[in-house]
Amino acid sequence: MNRERMKELAEAQFAERQAATQIIHAADDFDKLQINERSYKLVVNYRDAYDDEKLAARFSEFLEKYNFIVGDIAADQLRLRGFYNKGITGIPRNQQITALEDYLYEEVNFGAPYFVLENLEPHEVQEDIDTNEGPKRRHRSRRGSNSSKNKGAAVKESQRPAQNKKPNAGKNPEVKVKGTRKKRHFEVRDRKTDKPAAKKGK
Template identity: 40%
Template sequence: MNRAKIQDYIDQREEQRADLYHIERDDENHFRLNGHPYELVKDYRDGFNPTELAKRFSSVLSKYDYIVGDWGYDQLRLKGFYAKENPGFTPEKSVETIEDYLFEDCNFGCAYFIIHNEDVKVGHPHHRRRRRNHSSKKGPVIKERRRKVKQPSVRHRKNQHAERVKTGKHQQKFVIRQRKQGAKKHK
């Protein structure tokens, strides 16, 4: 895929998203993004651009208490952070780590802004959460029913023996076969 084709896909996607989100300014520091209230907390080097925020915004970001938008290579990047009161709070994504994010992950001296979500939407009403088995942190436990074999072990069967069969270069399997009449037992 060449660059021109990739750029065409990007342009098509931007056209599709153009009317998806819109911003209405209430005053200098307060605005509504699709009717959802936000407050502009910090605007460093005029990094806040309402039209670009509307283009890049996603409904996933409405679960965060604070959203940082930073500019690099003429692209706006958005990242969310939680307050301690939020049920989704984790220390890695807490409000206290915003400064670390700006110093470590953003371009040096880049323009950025911080907005506060005044009405956090915890969870999305249209998405159901998957049930998880909490007995194991590694994932759901798969329980399997097995039938008990009522036959004696292969060594104790009178007319059968197990034979090793190679199926590939480093693979093998065992096959249980009928013993020929008069054959001696292998030990």
């Protein structure tokens, strides 16, 4: 797919989302608006970041569960993030509106335009559950994969039931292993040769 075709598809998707989202402002106050027949209030509009067209293209029904929606613009693209009211039990602090300043410092470009919409009618949104639960891939970590196999083998070896064997019944002598880990120990030995060692000159 070439670049022109991708651009056309992106523009078509942008127009489709805009058509699906309906935004109506109150006649007497621009800051009061309705998005898909739900009431919102524009609380903050830093550097005139709010734009009906961009919001309509990015808005999703999923955002209707949040008490606040924050939109920031970077590279002429709008990003939306939802926040809950302060003090709701079971909601982490970084998802509450009190964490807005932290979010702006850490996630938003310095000085970037942003806006905050207050949702006056938040409601529970049913999240789509994937019904296609096919076989899932398992991802293996390359790090430490050999060591885990060796540990498992060592554990299995130590858990085997003892068999009744007569000591020294075969040709091989009995070998006793202490512990469950197998470690190699190397010993450096002097080489034995048939020739006598040459004498060093005085």
